[in-house]
Amino acid sequence: MATMTLAKALNTALRDEMAADRKVLVMGEDVGRLGGVFRITDGLYKDFGEDRVIDTPLAESGIVGTAVGLAMRGYRPVVEIQFDGFVFPAFDQIISQVAKMGFRSGGAWTVPLVIRIPFGGGIGAVEHHSESPESFFCHIAGLRVVSCSNASDGYHMLRQAISSDDPVVFLEPKRRYWEKAEVETANHQGDWFTSRVRREGSDCTVVTYGPSVSIALAAAEAAAAEGRSLEVIDLRALSPLDLAPVVESVRRTGHLVVVSEAPRESSITSDIAARVTEEAFYSLQAPVLRVAGLDVPYPPSKLEDEFLPTLDRVLDAVDRSLEYR
Amino acid sequence: MPSQPSTHTTDTDSTATASAAAARGAAGTSSLPQPHEVMAGLRATVSAPGIFSLLSPEGEYTPSDRFPLDVTPDLVRDLYRDMVLVRRVDREGNALQRQGQLGLWAPLLGQEAAQIGAGRAMRPQDMAFPSYREHGVAHCRGIPPVEIASIFRGIDFGSWNPREKRFNSYAIVIGNQVINAVGWAMGQRLDGAMGDEDTAEATIAFFGDGATSQGDVHEGMVFAAAFNAPVVFYCQNNQWAISESIHRVARMPLYERAAGYGFPGIRVDGNDVLACLAVTAWALDECRSGNGPVMIEAFTYRMDAHTTSDDPSRYRMADETQAWKLLDPIERVKAYLARNGLADAAFFEAVAAESDALAADFRTRVVNLPAPSPSVMFDHVYATPHPQVEAQRAAFEEYLAGFADTDATTGGDRTGGRH
Numbered sequence: 093m094a095t096m097t098l099a100k101a102l103n104t105a106l107r108d109e110m111a112a113d114r115k116v117l118v119m120g121e122d123v124g125r126l127g128g129v130f131r132i133t134d135g136l137y138k139d140f141g142e143d144r145v146i147d148t149p150l151a152e153s154g155i156v157g158t159a160v161g162l163a164m165r166g167y168r169p170v171v172e173i174q175f176d177g178f179v180f181p182a183f184d185q186i187i188s189q190v191a192k193m194g195f196r197s198g199g200a201w202t203v204p205l206v207i208r209i210p211f212g213g214g215i216g217a218v219e220h221h222s223e224s225p226e227s228f229f230c231h232i233a234g235l236r237v238v239s240c241s242n243a244s245d246g247y248h249m250l251r252q253a254i255s256s257d258d259p260v261v262f263l264e265p266k267r268r269y270w271e272k273a274e275v276e277t278a279n280h281q282g283d284w285f286t287s288r289v290r291r292e293g294s295d296c297t298v299v300t301y302g303p304s305v306s307i308a309l310a311a312a313e314a315a316a317a318e319g320r321s322l323e324v325i326d327l328r329a330l331s332p333l334d335l336a337p338v339v340e341s342v343r344r345t346g347h348l349v350v351v352s353e354a355p356r357e358s359s360i361t362s363d364i365a366a367r368v369t370e371e372a373f374y375s376l377q378a379p380v381l382r383v384a385g386l387d388v389p390y391p392p393s394k395l396e397d398e399f400l401p402t403l404d405r406v407l408d409a410v411d412r413s414l415e416y417r
Numbered sequence: 418m419p420s421q422p423s424t425h426t427t428d429t430d431s432t433a434t435a436s437a438a439a440a441r442g443a444a445g446t447s448s449l450p451q452p453h454e455v456m457a458g459l460r461a462t463v464s465a466p467g468i469f470s471l472l473s474p475e476g477e478y479t480p481s482d483r484f485p486l487d488v489t490p491d492l493v494r495d496l497y498r499d500m501v502l503v504r505r506v507d508r509e510g511n512a513l514q515r516q517g518q519l520g521l522w523a524p525l526l527g528q529e530a531a532q533i534g535a536g537r538a539m540r541p542q543d544m545a546f547p548s549y550r551e552h553g554v555a556h557c558r559g560i561p562p563v564e565i566a567s568i569f570r571g572i573d574f575g576s577w578n579p580r581e582k583r584f585n586s587y588a589i590v591i592g593n594q595v596i597n598a599v600g601w602a603m604g605q606r607l608d609g610a611m612g613d614e615d616t617a618e619a620t621i622a623f624f625g626d627g628a629t630s631q632g633d634v635h636e637g638m639v640f641a642a643a644f645n646a647p648v649v650f651y652c653q654n655n656q657w658a659i660s661e662s663i664h665r666v667a668r669m670p671l672y673e674r675a676a677g678y679g680f681p682g683i684r685v686d687g688n689d690v691l692a693c694l695a696v697t698a699w700a701l702d703e704c705r706s707g708n709g710p711v712m713i714e715a716f717t718y719r720m721d722a723h724t725t726s727d728d729p730s731r732y733r734m735a736d737e738t739q740a741w742k743l744l745d746p747i748e749r750v751k752a753y754l755a756r757n758g759l760a761d762a763a764f765f766e767a768v769a770a771e772s773d774a775l776a777a778d779f780r781t782r783v784v785n786l787p788a789p790s791p792s793v794m795f796d797h798v799y800a801t802p803h804p805q806v807e808a809q810r811a812a813f814e815e816y817l818a819g820f821a822d823t824d825a826t827t828g829g830d831r832t833g834g835r836h
Binding site: 143146148149151153154157158159160161162163164165166167181184185188189193195196197198199200201202204233234236256257258331332333334 | 596806
């Protein structure tokens with residue numbers, strides 16, 4: 093068991109998968125000598141060489157599109173999109189080719205490709221460097237979409253993503269890159285793309301993922317001081333959703349608050365609200381409430397604290413939910 | 418907004434064209450091209466500086482040391498046969514669409530030489546990434562035409578195995594496949610599948626002149642150059658991207674763009690099957706030997722519509738099409754064979770009969786294609802089971818089973834029971 097940052101955990105996962113399978117490639121802008129702008133690929137170029145840690149031209153469609161061809165040929169490329177806002181030039185390839193190549197070919201091809209995207213806000217970046225594009229990907233059949241929230245999950249989820257025969261959009265909460273946790277690298281068994289109860293509680297269920305898990309846990313801590321017991325669930329996988337633990341929790345608490353940095357309109361939070369309503373309508377004692385990013389373009393960074401879900405906004409939603417009792 | 422007159426001083430026709438278009442737009446008059454635009458279009462299409470040919474429109478063969486080819490009578494007869502067969506199937510595809518048997522057809526009429534030449538230059542281990550008009554290349558890869566037609570009948574997305582045939586599924590989004598081809602070629606290089614005479618591999622990406630405006634084609638060429646990928650960029654310049662003329666989008670010959678990426682670009686007479694074969698064989702060998710990417714511009718012409726959905730008479734004049742008829746790719750091979758006594762009437766009749774038989778078989782197979790079972794929608798969406806898709810499959814199948822009494826084999830009229 094080692095204590096490491098999320099960034100180091102992801103780096104270790106890449107290293108371990110590359111050591112285990114020579115077909116695993118890392119590719120993207122600046123991933124080689126620089127080690128990536130967040131240093132997630134640090135040291136891999138030196139140890140695995142330029143044919144396995146590929147510094148690509150600055151062209152996102154080209155990165156993803158060539159990775160498709162490599163994946164069709166049996167490689168397992170892990171591509172890095174430098175920032176969330178830069179994935180859109182590759183969106184056509186992701187929707188039209190990554191997600192559909194297997195379906196179109198009647199299963200003749202698989203596309204074992206991982207698209208790593210540092211996502212979300214909270215680092216004071218300039219425009220296009222703090223986006224929450226997860227709902228776009230969840231809407232596309234053929235992709236799996238996951239987001240880690242801590243170093244341990246980051247390590248194991250990335251290894252599972254690389255070993256998946258399906259394309260995986262792997263969302264990394266960039267403001268959590270430097271947070272440390274204990275990581276057990278020796279034991280890598282099990283399915284890590286499942287919902288996980290991070291804190292048990294009985295009054296209200298709070299469901300979230302990625303960068304907002306810490307916020308939800310802090311809110312639960314604060315709520316406990318006020319005598320309220322919140323159950324916090326980390327989805328980990330956004331597509332497919334592992335909804336059973338959420339429904340089970342709502343059946344006990346009767347209250348659900350869904351938290352996400354992404355704008356609320358047509359989002360994952362919309363989907364969870366709808367599906368929990370379908371599956372646990374008679375258990376709900378209040379409408380499903382959402383704490384989300386605002387339905388505006390991502391603001392200048394001096395305003396991002398107002399845009400992002402905060403501990404207070406989560407607690408406010410919990411209060412409103414419990415008022416229905 | 419009307420287009421602005423060009424400031425480009427060396428091309429007066431483009432200035433005139435833009436002005437005319439602006440005038441037409443402002444006046445709201447006919448969308449038919451004006452006479453000077455037609456002449457500009459004609460010049461753009463039939464004039465081809467730097468073109469490489471082996472066989473003249475009159476069927477005269479001139480050998481070349483630049484792209485050598487062992488021209489045997491059998492080879493020429495086989496290429497003739499290939500072109501006649503794919504043209505016959507193509508015409509049948511058009512007819513089937515007109516009869517309502519296909520929802521759409523993308524005709525290749527006029528591009529037989531460009532496709533058969535390239536297709537016959539490939540070796541079994543080479544990989545092709547087609548667009549959606551490469552029926553002739555598919556023929557060369559041993560794919561029965563019904564497996565193409567099933568796409569246009571709405572049965573599937575092509576029923577051949579792209580991995581085994583080394584001919585990928587058709588790509589509908591313009592230019593997407595070019596990057597995928599480069600990725601495959603990067604894999605060939607990483608695998609060391611180059612150099613050896615017998616087992617070396619290359620990749621060929623097919624796209625049209627319209628695709629050269631797409632970013633994906635540019636990015637593909639940048640990546641190919643960066644990684645010295647063994648890929649041939651095979652652009653069939655058929656002069657028209659639906660109704661947009663090449664004259665609008667290219668101020669210089671397309672093949673010259675290759676120089677900007679740092680690899681060879683060659684303009685070949687796309688209506689000359691021998692030239693297309695010789696140049697493509699050379700280019701694929703360049704790739705196999707590790708010399709890196711090559712761009713080929715097969716200068717040809719789409720004689721028919723872009724697809725059966727459009728009407729070329731709205732955007733181009735008959736004069737232009739007539740001029741290209743004189744360059745017909747099949748007629749010149751026929752003239753060569755006849756002129757040199759390499760084929761007699763019996764040969765031509767036999768090929769015609771074979772093409773008729775192929776068309777009849779094609780027609781029968783197309784109209785008898787079984788409708789797919791609804792449950793195939795859930796197959797191969799993911800390589801590993803996906804609980805939501807599987808749950809939806811189960812619910813959908815249960816729903817359909819409720820109509821079992823209506824028609825057990827097809828699911829019947831699934832709305833009938835509710836009306």
